[in-house]
Amino acid sequence: MSFANIDLEAQKEPLLKGKENDANYTSPDELDTIIGKTSRQLSVFGNLISQFETQRKQIGTRRDTQELRNTIDVLTGKIQEMDRAISALIANLSTLINSKNSITASASISNRHIVIEERLSRQYSELSKAFNKSTKVYQEKKRTTPLLTRPSKETEEQTKSEDTLATSQQEQEQVQTQVDQDLIDQTELQYHILLTEERNREIEQVTEGIMEVNSIFKDLSQLVHQQGEQVNTIEDNILQLHGNTQQASNELNKANEYQKQKGKWSCILLVALCIFLLVIVLIVVS
Template structure:
């Protein structure tokens, strides 16, 4: 069983505190994963489990990165480089979560031909990923809200009309220059508004829509639970069948003993009758 020594123990942290549990899980892997049931691929089960564990660790690592970034947003350390790092972290982690969800769906299919421990392992991994995604999604929402409150807008490239105030131009030139300044300021304000809207949309787009993924993970947990219940039901039915068979054997043995006793009694009666008849015949002949 993959990581059988971890079943029933404390939940793994997958990087949220340390990675010792992950290392222990890797060491607990079988040295030869190619030996297994007919029609069952322990190698694929091993690889999928390893990928999922690594990805859960990465999601928790991204959560810690965002947590540190959250404290810097709006402070003197806040700059465009920090915002770009947040964006790239969320983009890569969102893609990783989607890929891990697909791996879990495949793992659930693979362990259908496995044993109960392997099904429990898949159920544990699903629960761990679900917990990591929920924590990561909550951090994303906090990041998005704070970034909206502290938007970074590039400085305007418009120079304005500071250098245009010349004493030697006539009133008409001053009027034209003033109109240009107003137009430039309006364009700048419009560009600022568009830039603000674009950045807000990017912030909102970076927030992973976990609703669908959580529904998929919940469905996997339900499916895995049904599979485990089926195994337990089969074991219980087999136990009942064995007990019923033992009861039937005991009844058959008791019936056989009764029949044997009856035969012995009948044989004894027949023997006694035979002796009596023999004695009578001998007496008459004399």
């Protein structure tokens, strides 16, 4: 399978045009488009690296020719150019995802975009590191391994046949890999949707709990207010009782004074009566 016709310049085009270039406006559909484009380019990037690995392993074998090495060098250049393009694409995607004002969708969509962006960045980093490592191995092996003598025509035909078979198998593997990748993406999407729904349910439960706590505090506030009113009533009753007690004490004092005065006048009247009787007795006796 050949990737010579891949349009690498398409990676350098602006991700969004017109209103899409405004960092303050990026819809979830536009992000989905960018994410899908990045995912497809990563798939092609991985396929190119697999092709590079297959051809690199032929260095030093009977299939090793100058034409093979030239093909590997050209393929290396294509992969390096795509590496730079995907790096810029992921950098732009990360900038859009992390921008404070770029996402106006719901929290569930924002979380899904962040998770997918992290997965794409991690996948790209792993592929780039693997390619750089393989490139170093290839350059070292190319430097230390001399070209073998040109094989015979029969050997060349056999080699071409084997290459055709290997290419066919590689194409089948690439198709299967793409199908598996699509299934994985769909599974991850469903998982994150379910996870978001579960989090929303938990948030609703927490909100209900907070409302119940607020209701309890409101009831406690009313109860404290009622208790305060009762305390005020008791205080008023105590003050009134104190006033009544003081008034009763005053009345008792008045009664006591009156009683003392009454006893005093009784004694005076009794003495006066005795004197009067004594005078009468004296008159009678005389």
